[in-house]
Amino acid sequence: MDDLGVAGGPGSSNGAGSAPLRVVVADDADGVRELICLLLDLEPDFTVVGRAANGAEAVDLVAETGPDLVLLDVAMPVLDGIAALPRVRRLAPSARVVIFTGFSAHTVRDEALALGADDVLEKGVGSGPLVARLRAVCQRQAPAG
Known part of the structure; x- marks a missing residue:
């Protein structure tokens, strides 16, 4: 069990027989969000537990579901991914958070990493x-602190 009490969480090896990683996907583009969810649900080691169309919905879903991984789009209405990131971090400190952007990753990388993102x-x-990058992020050792 990881520190969220979820088998197969970010701190586990997620080997055969372990529970899939619980994922919240937030993107305001319905098609993009649904494709990512479909892609992850096809993988045996991921299960989508929440779908959000904006950052505020993502924060609520993180509070409700306690996910292992949160995928946040940068440009969303109501609350963008960068603004949602510190709230997600407070609600689920052991979750992995990946910022997903349609812009060059270099334009938001420094800010996102400074706010606690695990990858951009x-x-x-x-x-x-x-999928390979998301798996790699989830298999990294959690930072001390």
């Missing part, structure tokens, strides 16, 4: 590399 990915990444 550009939306142009292919489905195979996206």
Whole structure:
């Protein structure tokens, strides 16, 4: 069990027989959000537990579901991904948080990492590399603190 009490969480090896990683996906573009959710739900080691169309919904879903991984789009209405990030961090300190952007990752990387993101990915990444990066982020040792 990880420190959220969820087997297969970010601190576990997530080997065979462990529970899938619980994911919240936040993106205001319905098609993008649904494709990411479909892609992750097809993988045995991920399960989508929440879908949000804006940052405020994402924060609420994180509070409700206690996910292992949160994928936040940068540009969303109500509350953008960068503004939602510190709130997500407070609600789920052991969750992995990945900022997903349609802009160059370099434009938001420093700010996102300073606010506690574990990684920043550009939306142009292919489905195979996206899943591989998310797995890698989830397998990293949690920072001390």
